[in-house]
Amino acid sequence: MVLITPLVLLVSWISTRASAEVCRGTHCYGAESSDPRPCTGAHCAGGRTSRLARQFNPTTKGRAPQIVSSQHHAYPNSARVVPEAYPVAVLPLRGRHGDARSRAHEYLPAGCTEGDCAAHGKQFQPTNDTRECRGLECRLPLRIRPKNRAKSCVGEGCLAGMEESGAATSSQLPPVHVSDKAAQFLGDFPELGYPSTELGGAPLGVQLTCDIKPGENEVPSEDALILHLQLAKGQEKLVEALQTQQVVIHDLQKKLADQQEALLSQQREILEQQRRMYEQMDVVKAQYGLLADTVKQVSFQGLQGELQSYFQNHLAGLQSQARSHLQKSYAVHKADVDSKVVDVVGDAHFPQPLLGCPLPCGHEEYCDFQRDPPQCEKCTMCPPGFFLISQCSLAADRMCQDRDECLELPHICGERVKCLNTPGGFRCLGVSEREAMMGLCGHGYYYNQELEECQACSDCDGEAVAVPCTAASDAVCGLTSESRLSQSWGANVGLPSPRTGVANVFSGLQLNIRGKETTDLLANEAGQVTFLQHGLVWLDHNFAIKHSCRNFLQVGMRLNGSQEEESQDLSSIRIEQPDGKYFQGVSVSSGVEVEPNNTLTLLLKSPNQHCNRSKDLHVYDIAAPSFSLLWLSHDTGAVAMTAQMSLLAHYQTSYRPTFRMTSVSDPYMIILTHDNRGVRFTESGVVKFVLQQALYSMGHTCIREGFSLIAYTNRNGTGQEVMQAFKTGVNYRDTSIALSGAISVDSGDTLSFEVASPSQCNIRYFGDSTGISMLSLIWIPSAVSSALTATVARTGLPFGAVRNKPLLFQQISPDTPQVRLARSGEPNYRKNFIFREKGTANIAINLKLIHSCNIIKLTLQQDGGQGGQAGPVAQQVSGYMPEGSQWASIGLRASFQVQNGTTVYVTLDCIRGRVNQITHEGGTNISIVWVSV
Known part of the structure; x- marks a missing residue:
């Protein structure tokens, strides 16, 4: 144009x-x-x-x-x-x-x-x-x-x-x-x-x-006119832009003046805080002088030295804390003002470089200006026992202050006990460790055995609590989705190698646990198991030995804590001295709460030195794993309890043991009855229990009829027998009888036990802290567990020369969605136990029979259907019946992982002999516990 x-x-x-x-x-x-x-x-x-x-x-x-x-x-x-x-x-x-x-x-x-x-x-x-x-x-x-x-x-x-x-x-x-x-x-x-x-x-x-x-x-051309007009308009726009920039510069100058004024006021506040802190330090020094004079007059030398060292450390800490607080506060306020000035300049879009970290810091990060060059660092989390002073910002870290429990709670240690504040906790002078672990620290605190003081429990800060805080242990935080509810682990057990040179059975011979590789649950080193996680553990050990030692042998479990903690004998079973050499099979079980770095060992003891390891001991090498454990996370809500039986000074026949509770992880869920002869449960669930009683018997009728250990439940005033175990009797011998099983309980149910013996059999019952007479149980909520009990069938049992014949069972407890016995019309009717959901299972089998076998084997087999591995899960071995005995018994216990569709069954093998009779009444039973993973 x-x-x-x-x-x-x-x-x-x-x-x-x-x-x-x-x-x-x-x-x-x-x-x-x-x-x-x-x-x-x-x-x-x-x-x-x-x-x-x-x-x-x-x-x-x-x-x-x-x-x-x-x-x-x-x-x-x-x-x-x-x-x-x-x-x-x-x-x-x-x-x-x-x-x-x-x-x-x-x-x-x-x-x-x-x-x-x-x-x-x-x-x-x-x-x-x-x-x-x-x-x-x-x-x-x-x-x-x-x-x-x-x-x-x-x-x-x-x-x-x-x-x-x-x-x-x-x-x-x-x-x-x-x-x-x-x-x-x-x-x-x-x-x-x-x-x-x-x-x-x-x-x-x-x-x-x-x-x-x-x-x-x-x-004049039109281009020149248009150019002239455009130049005029450009000049007007330039004037307007210059005016706008002048306004922005004026605003920036005003903001900078305001920030400088704020900085000056903050510096005045810091100086005022410094003056007050020095005044408080002078007051503390004066109080310390008065207290030192008082202590000198009273002449408590030990208390004086401790108080003097404490106050000196406290004063030194106050001085260093004051200096660091003032320096850090000044640096933080200066850096904050610098960052605000940088933000204002950035908002005006001036081409000025950003002062600080080269990259913007993310969430829960701050720019550390003390580094050269400045870098982004993670914000510090306030440790337990400290409270927050200032939040984390882009230019300053989070600031925390120690909580003075002695000042906030003057009577936390009592009126006559001195309280000393410590970083993250407090200390009560003159209080024993036992008193502190009983709950003296109060809610939200636990007794730290290493520091010998009360420490604040860890706050998981929104995360799931894997292990709650107790009176003697801190809380453990973890993600619930990543933690498993239950696991199992198994290993073989044998005598230590002769090259080790350990042959003394009297003081205790450590058995060698030949386990698998290290897992996230535990580590197996030097023949002992070291736990790596908190939780509840159910332990089972099937042991078969032939010995000719004078007097009895004792096989048991010991839990070793840290270096400051003492060892604890969990459970022990006595193996009597036989009249001849034959294999005796026993099973040892226990339930206990474990912490990281706790170690478990299996021991074999003799009461005297008349036992030669090379001549008198011969352990049967079982093909299946003889040691297994069931680990339960605290997320399941399970509760563990242990109790000891009292010693009876006189002999008697039938015996109802009384208990003295030694440990319980939740005293609200499990309590003793008014006469201490039973255990009461507050809520419904599944109870896995074991009772082991050491005794000494005299009389020939003891050998002929043996002993029975019976478990009863009382529901709404009505008692009912739920399980029974049989033990061959002895005359002038020490031995043990044990019963392990699982039952379902409702709210208010009680569990009690009784030892039945012949009328002309005199028995003395023992009880001490070595675990020879103890009750151990774990209660599991019904939401994550189920239980099934059964006994052998009346018909179809193996008879005569029995070689690896399966046993048939009859279910006596109601069906559960997780496990059941094969029904009529299904393959392997009354033989297979079928699991319908993935989880961890524990099985306890007690068998009462009459046989003439030189060696009899009871094996728990797993079917290989639906991708499972066929083979033995657990096995127990026993020898021929003692002369004069009418009945014999054999049993095994094991824990293992199951999948949806896993099937197990029990087989009986008689070597050089025959099976005459298997009773389907008392003394023969099987109990299965399933726990979700």
Whole structure:
């Protein structure tokens, strides 16, 4: 649009001069040429005709569109059509510099004479009358402003019309070829859009030249006007931007002044805090002087030294804490102000580098300006026993302060006991460890045995609590989704290698636990198990030995704590001295709460030195794992309890033991009855229990009839026998009887026991802290566990020469969704126990029978169906029956992992002998506990 308007003016000016070129006199003259030429045609004298010029029909086929010439516009790009009546005469035209670059073809009337040419030229002279300007013409000077030109006229009718009207402006002039001159002009000025032929542009075919005299090209172009307007507008915008930046700078200066004032006020506050702290230190020094004088007067030497060292440490800690607090506070406030200034500058989008960490710190991170260069660090978490002073920010770490329990709770240690504040806890002077572990520390604190002081329990800060805080242990935090509810582990057990040189059985011979590799639950090193996690553990050990030692042997379990803790004997079973050499199979079990770094060892003892390891001991190497454990997480809500039986000084037959509780993880869930002869449960669940009683018997009837240990449950005042175990009797011998099983209990149910013996059998029952007479149980909520009990079937039992024959059972407890006995119509009816859900299982089997086998084996087998591994899970071995005995017994216990579809069954193998009878009443049973993983 910028180039079109000057082009229109140029074309109008050229057309005005071209229209004035008419024939004058006898010769026709062009606009620039002085060469005469004869005038011919209808316009010359004597050549006129009355016939009108052929009219141009725009719609004629094969002809180009007609050129339109008007008073105001000319179209340079339009095609030119020359009428047939007018021959063409070519005249040379000169350019602006005098050299003829191109020639234009002008169309003039042919055959005109001098008089006609003169008359015709006179008629077409442009008038000097001016007209009103339009558009940009008003900006041009008058001497170069385009003049009004007369309309061109062609033909005889045009001349006649002129004579009749008397005005030359009403006639039409011959077509003026304005396009040719415009093309020539545009060729000389390639910047107008038409490239010149000399400059390499495309030729136009016809080019025009015109002379522009100096001083006449003074018209200001529209580009210059537009540029001038744009410069004016840009200047206004620049002024506005400068004003805006001045306002921003003023605001920044004001904010900086405010921040400096805030910094000064904070520094004044820090100085005031420092002054107050020094005043408090002076007060503490004065109090310490008074207290020291008082202590000297009372002359408590031990208390004086402890108090003096405490107050000196406390004063040194206060001084160092005051210095660090003041330095850190000043650095934090300075860094905070610097960061705010940096943020303000950043908001104004100034190209100023950011002071601080190169990368933005994330959540729970702050920029440590003390590092060079500054780096992002994790915010410090306040430890237990400290309270928060200031939150973590982008420029400062979280600040914590120790809680003074002695000041907040003046009577926390009692009125006569001195309380000393410690970092994260407190200490009660003169209080024993036993008193502290009984709950003296109070709610939210536990007794730290290493530091010998009460420490605050750890706060999991929104995480799940894997192990709750107790009176003697801190809480353990962990993710519930990542922790397992139960696990199992098994290993083989044997005597230590002879190369170790350990042969003394009297003081205790450690058995070698040949377990699997280390897991996340425990580690097995040097023949002992080290626990790596908190939880409750149920332990089972099947042991078969042939010995000829004088007096009995005792096999048991010992739990060793840390270096400061004492060892604890969990459980022990006595193996009587036999009349001959034969294998005796016993099972030892216990339930206990364990902590990380606790170690478990299996021991074999003799009451005297008359036992040679190489000659008198022979342990049967069982194919299946003889030691197994069931680990329960605290997330299951399980509760463990242990109790000891009291010693009876006199002999008697039947015996109902009384208990003395030694440990319980939750005294609300499990309590003793009013007569201490039973255990009461507060809520419903599954109870896994074992009772082991050491005794000494006299009488031949003891050997013939043996002993029975019976478990009873009392529900709503009604007692019921739930399980029974049988033990072959002895005469003038020490032995043990044990019963292990699992039952389901409801809220308010009680569990009690009774030892039944022949009427003419005198028995003395023992009880001490070595675990020979103890009750151990674990209660598991019904939401994560289930229990099943069964006894052998009345029909279909193996009889005679039995070699690896399966036993058939009859279920006596209700069905559970997790485990059941194969029903009628299913494969292996009454033989297989089928698990329907993934978990951890524990099985206890007691079998009462009459046999003449030299060796009898009881094996728990796992079926290999549905991708499971077939093979023995656990095994127990026993020898022939003692002479004079009517019944014998054998049993095993084991824990193992199960999947959905796992099936197990029990087989009996008699070597060199026969099985005569298996009782289906008392003394034969199987109990299964399932716990979710």
